[in-house]
Amino acid sequence: MLQRLVPRLRQEAGLERILVVDNASTDGTGEWLRAEGVEHRTLPTNTGGAGGFHTGLGWAIDEGADLVWLMDDDGLPDADCLPLLLERVERDGLEFCGPAVLAEQDPGRLCFPIRLPGGTKVVHEMSAVEAAARDGLIDDVVIPFNGVLVTRDLVERIGLPREEFFIWGDDVEYLWRAERAGARIATVVDAHFLHPATDDLGTPMMFGRTTYNHTASDLKHYCMARNNTLNLRAYRGWIHVLLFWAKTIWFYLFTRPQPGRIPLSARAAAAGLRGDFTGHRRFLR
Template sequence: MTAERVAAVVVTYNRAALLTRMLAGLAALDRPLDAVIVVDNASTDHTATVLETVHDLPLQVIRPEENLGGSGGFHLGVEAAYEQGFDRIWMLDDDVVPAPDCLSALLAVEPELSDCLMVTREDLRGALVEKAAITFDLRNPMAIKPKTAMVETTYGTRAAMPALVELQNVPFEGFLIRRRVVEAIGLPDESFFIFYDDVDYAIRARRAGFRIFAVRDAVLVRQLEFDQQHDLGGWKGYYMYRNLFTVHLRYGENALVRAKPWLIAAGVVLLSPLRGGRSEARNVVRALRDARAGAR
């Protein structure tokens, strides 16, 4: 397994302090990486200076002329790793730090189960915060949120997990894939910009016959608290609605599930005077229109 060549793909935007800690974590791995490909999404802080001072990693930097979002960044980074012939590609955000033995634990998984592997995330206090879905329900039209079970809520602590937990979707925060996964399903979809690009990729992988496992002993420490309470009337709200709708329209397993975006949009518009106002209503209408185009 040590003969395999592994490239990490890190996407960053204006988080130089977090990126510094993250790269230090990669340098401290007990199994060195063969490449660290950083996609600097047109940062305007001192990210470039941070990257210029890295001398203890096999660093490659890709700088697009504009911010392509996490989706575009992972598309570029995975493409670069694939074209350079790496055997495994490890997708990472800039706000996580791997334990020194994290990569070794991933590479120790038996080959027949190791096409798609996910780390297990903890917070700075050591609490389990792995929100990857054990169940992602695109069959039940009554499930407003398709993620109905996740590692964190199912097990409570990392110690209570079995060595491997099968998943139905993942975040791009420590997702390790074999080269043949890219050969089978292609690159992450850059059109998502942010949110749900990782969900889309996991669904594509599973539909191509690949199984996905969280590895209990491969620990990644998240540097920030989870905060999913975005302004649904702002630009992030648009992407959250559009990409959620796109996933339902692309992969809904029956007509009722594929109809959920219209029902959700109608509900948001009707309730907008009581919650997000006109801006959220405009977002959800635009999101539904664009998701219909994106789903094709």
């Protein structure tokens, strides 16, 4: 994916430097980066997306960046994505903002469904986001680490992403930490970022009354169950933790029957509550 992303980023007039974190890859990525002359750091072990963003954001701030544009290697910003984000940072004082993240296979749909502010409605269609926008923004909503801009001031106030989360939930935790710090957060609706639609995010359950972030990957599910439990406990309270556990049990008994996922979820949640962030390693290959 970097072979597609890096040339695109090199066309961005607003970028001063491109920094790539090579997360202990074994597929020739490091050799390609060196051959292309891309500034990068190769980590000694696989630290997951959370570790990569922790390292990359810290590296950029240490190098004196005032604004950092964060993304994985599998996304692709539109040509005007960065200028549109920069314009709103300057105009509206946004500290943590991002584009609308669209499904690459169907740009009329969001890659990750969002809950609109002020209610419980979850939307999947870009048209619904455009209709809900005020002055081109969806306030207090952003899909972290998918083409998001983060200010130096915010990083200095709230720190770096939690690298121990490995994958799944590190982005939400960072968003909720920013909210707690009073950051100015928004999605810039006219700025677009394409991302492959994967997994079954937002799978309807309980007769369509709510959704569940199902994934076929045991690694991702383990990290999701562990990290979501911790996030909900820290930022939303035990009632939300209990509701999440109830949804997990319902989902894997009735919606997508996989009873083995229930004890796996319980072990993951218990490990997180103990402060043990090593359990996911057994799923790594």
